[in-house]
Amino acid sequence: MWDLLIINPITNALLWLYDILGNNFILALTVFTIFTRILMLPLNLRQQRSMVKTQEIQPQIRAIQQKYKDNPQKMQEEFQKIGYNPAESLSGCLPMLATMPILFGLFQVLRLVLGSTPQTLFELTQRVYSGIDLTNLLPIESNFLWLNLGQPDPLYILPILVFVTMFVQTKFTSPSTPKKDDAAKNKKGGKEQADDPTAAMTQSMQYTMPIMFGFFSLSFQSGLSIYFVLSNLIGIAQGLYTRRIMEAEKEAMALAKERKAIGLNGGGIVAETEVPEPEPMPTIIENQSKSTQGSSRSQDQSKRKRRSAKR
Amino acid sequence: MFIAKRPLSRLLLLVLLLATLGLTACSRSATAQNWPGLSTDGENLYVAYGSGVLGLEAASQDLLWSYKPASATLFFYAPPSVENGRAIVGDFGAAQGLFSPQTVVSIYALDVTGNTVQTEWTRNDLAKDRIVAAPLQVDGVAYVATADNQLLALDAESGNELWRFTADFSIWAQPTYYEGTLFVASLDRHLYAVNAADGSEKWAVELSGAMSAQPIVNPDENLVYAASYDREVHALDIDTGSEVWSVPASDWVWSAPALADGTLYFGDSSGNVFAVDAANGDVLWESGVHTMNVVTGANQNPPAQIKGAIQASPVVQDGVVYVASLGNEQSEEGLLVALDAADGAELWQATTPAPLFSTPVIVGDTIIVALQSEVGILQGYKLETGDLDWSYQPPQASEE
Numbered sequence: 054m055w056d057l058l059i060i061n062p063i064t065n066a067l068l069w070l071y072d073i074l075g076n077n078f079i080l081a082l083t084v085f086t087i088f089t090r091i092l093m094l095p096l097n098l099r100q101q102r103s104m105v106k107t108q109e110i111q112p113q114i115r116a117i118q119q120k121y122k123d124n125p126q127k128m129q130e131e132f133q134k135i136g137y138n139p140a141e142s143l144s145g146c147l148p149m150l151a152t153m154p155i156l157f158g159l160f161q162v163l164r165l166v167l168g169s170t171p172q173t174l175f176e177l178t179q180r181v182y183s184g185i186d187l188t189n190l191l192p193i194e195s196n197f198l199w200l201n202l203g204q205p206d207p208l209y210i211l212p213i214l215v216f217v218t219m220f221v222q223t224k225f226t227s228p229s230t231p232k233k234d235d236a237a238k239n240k241k242g243g244k245e246q247a248d249d250p251t252a253a254m255t256q257s258m259q260y261t262m263p264i265m266f267g268f269f270s271l272s273f274q275s276g277l278s279i280y281f282v283l284s285n286l287i288g289i290a291q292g293l294y295t296r297r298i299m300e301a302e303k304e305a306m307a308l309a310k311e312r313k314a315i316g317l318n319g320g321g322i323v324a325e326t327e328v329p330e331p332e333p334m335p336t337i338i339e340n341q342s343k344s345t346q347g348s349s350r351s352q353d354q355s356k357r358k359r360r361s362a363k364r
Numbered sequence: 365m366f367i368a369k370r371p372l373s374r375l376l377l378l379v380l381l382l383a384t385l386g387l388t389a390c391s392r393s394a395t396a397q398n399w400p401g402l403s404t405d406g407e408n409l410y411v412a413y414g415s416g417v418l419g420l421e422a423a424s425q426d427l428l429w430s431y432k433p434a435s436a437t438l439f440f441y442a443p444p445s446v447e448n449g450r451a452i453v454g455d456f457g458a459a460q461g462l463f464s465p466q467t468v469v470s471i472y473a474l475d476v477t478g479n480t481v482q483t484e485w486t487r488n489d490l491a492k493d494r495i496v497a498a499p500l501q502v503d504g505v506a507y508v509a510t511a512d513n514q515l516l517a518l519d520a521e522s523g524n525e526l527w528r529f530t531a532d533f534s535i536w537a538q539p540t541y542y543e544g545t546l547f548v549a550s551l552d553r554h555l556y557a558v559n560a561a562d563g564s565e566k567w568a569v570e571l572s573g574a575m576s577a578q579p580i581v582n583p584d585e586n587l588v589y590a591a592s593y594d595r596e597v598h599a600l601d602i603d604t605g606s607e608v609w610s611v612p613a614s615d616w617v618w619s620a621p622a623l624a625d626g627t628l629y630f631g632d633s634s635g636n637v638f639a640v641d642a643a644n645g646d647v648l649w650e651s652g653v654h655t656m657n658v659v660t661g662a663n664q665n666p667p668a669q670i671k672g673a674i675q676a677s678p679v680v681q682d683g684v685v686y687v688a689s690l691g692n693e694q695s696e697e698g699l700l701v702a703l704d705a706a707d708g709a710e711l712w713q714a715t716t717p718a719p720l721f722s723t724p725v726i727v728g729d730t731i732i733v734a735l736q737s738e739v740g741i742l743q744g745y746k747l748e749t750g751d752l753d754w755s756y757q758p759p760q761a762s763e764e
Contacts, residue, residue, distance in 0.1 A: 171721075
């Protein structure tokens with residue numbers, strides 16, 4: 054089943070791309086990477102939005118957890134009220150888990166396609182679809198610059214690139230976390246940050262993933278490392294783009310709320326885009342707002358603005 | 365390093381860790397697979413079977429010598445070349461550790477006279493990719509083809525490099541020597557004629573498919589035969605490389621044809637065996653190795669229709685063509701078939717416990733096949749009947 058659903062389609066996709074792109078394996082790999090990123094785009098966007106959203110309502114979540122720690126039923130109800138679904142935190146891992154089969158598959162496929170033994174070539178012949186003429190494709194060019202794409206990079210450049218691009222990508226695709234000195238200013242705030250699962254996950258991923266993948270790229274085939282680098286670069290561009298879009302949306306929403314608050318709006322247009330405000334948790338939020346990050350602070354600021362406008 | 369404090373983070377990290385570990389674990393095992401390499405000097409057998417190389421007496425199957433390098437990550441699959449008590453072998457190479465990913469491939473000269481092995485010399489600075497082809501020893505020179513496109517000429521005594529010839533892609537086929545010329549088939553689709561004295565190119569001919577089969581020289585017709593993945597066998601003029609004739613097969617021709625009594629025999633990946641006139645390429649007969657009479661694993665009756673691709677070269681002796689086939693893919697059994705050289709009629713067939721990728725060898729009245737099987741890496745079958753004569757499994761390290 055694995056072969057049928059993962060290995061054979063990836064193998065044939067790469068061979069087909071290699072064929073139509075003038076027998077250039079790097080080009081084929083690049084197009085394949087772009088295609089897989091596009092395939093994962095909806096999941097990635099959802100993950101990014103979900104992370105930002107969860108981070109923004111983190112004070113409310115903690116307050117509810119604190120308040121109803123002995124009443125899980127009520128806790129769930131309160132979570133629902135503020136639009137938080139704990140299962141969504143798990144779904145945030147989906148893009149990463151969804152890319153795992155491609156990653157594993159590509160690893161095996163590169164061994165097959167670029168493997169320099171008769172046995173791997175024989176295995177390859179057993180997997181090629183009838184529409185692809187392997188006779189015309191062989192030998193598959195596996196050299197690119199100083200690299201043999203079927204072997205690890207002897208100059209260590211790719212592992213470094215994998216680490217750097219993955220680190221930058223994780224930075225761009227994760228919601229911003231509070232600076233260390235901010236947390237240090239408020240001990241309680243620092244503890245809350247550490248207890249925040251999303252932030253903890255984000256922060257751990259920012260460091261462990263690049264280190265791990267950079268480390269293991271030392272023994273991966275160069276082709277796979279190039280896939281990582283390309284994928285990360287696309288991820289960085291995607292992260293930047295999504296961040297801009299979300300900031301623009303946030304600004305538009307804040308502006309609409311302010312307009313409504315000061316009565317400049319006729320009501321109809323803003324009412325369509327308005328998001329229901331979470332139920333206020335005055336006492337707890339008051340304390341937490343000191344330690345939460347910029348986005349929460351800006352939320353509080355806009356609330357204060359609205360209050361003053363009402364006055 | 366930041367340590368996650370939540371189960372979710374830990375789970376995620378665990379998944380990532382397992383994934384990367386899985387990938388790297390795969391990388392170790394995946395790079396070292398091929399079928400065993402088998403050769404003979406007419407009396408003894410020499411086998412490269414993965415972790416080591418060994419020599420044994422064919423008649424008694426007594427182990428003569430065994431060579432295993434200290435590193436457990438090194439693998440041998442190229443058939444050893446043994447001449448005058450010196451075995452030349454090449455390994456598949458290995459990275460020198462996680463922080464030194466450069467693949468290092470070694471060529472070894474072993475003194476195998478008597479029942480001991482002594483390393484005469486080792487060169488690990490000549491090749492950067494696997495040695496798939498059997499080395500060739502002629503007049504004190506060892507010719508070693510590598511998967512990093514090189515044909516190396518080494519002094520067999522000292523290991524000193526005499527010259528090197530570079531093709532455009534990997535060389536998987538053993539070169540063929542004939543009167544001062546080496547004929548080299550490469551995956552780059554070229555057949556090269558190389559001057560054995562200095563490595564200069566005499567001529568090169570591009571065919572329409574890659575080649576992994578050793579070229580075969582026919583001095584009587586002044587032809588050199590090249591079997592190709594372009595589904596043809598080409599006959600080229602020895603002196604100029606110009607094509608004299610070609611004969612089509614049904615599928616890829618992986619291995620070298622066998623030349624005997626003016627007839628050329630070869631098999632293709634669809635399980636067809638061809639006999640053609642070596643002079644003009646006229647097809648004398650064509651036979652399919654598609655039917656398996658005895659399928660021990662599946663116990664099928666009536667006989668199974670199989671694909672039975674042919675990867676190995678046929679072997680011809682005393683009017684019989686012996687063909688090793690991959691056999692039944694479902695039951696993972698190989699097939700050894702004896703055909704009448706005159707008309708291709710099947711004389712007998714034997715089912716082997718694993719597909720047959722390597723070319724068999726004949727010693728005395730036994731045909732020996734090399735396998736990737738737990739039953740044994742070698743099996744001997746009687747030439748007359750195809751009955752299993754013996755199986756051989758190398759001793760474990762503790763028994764040696």
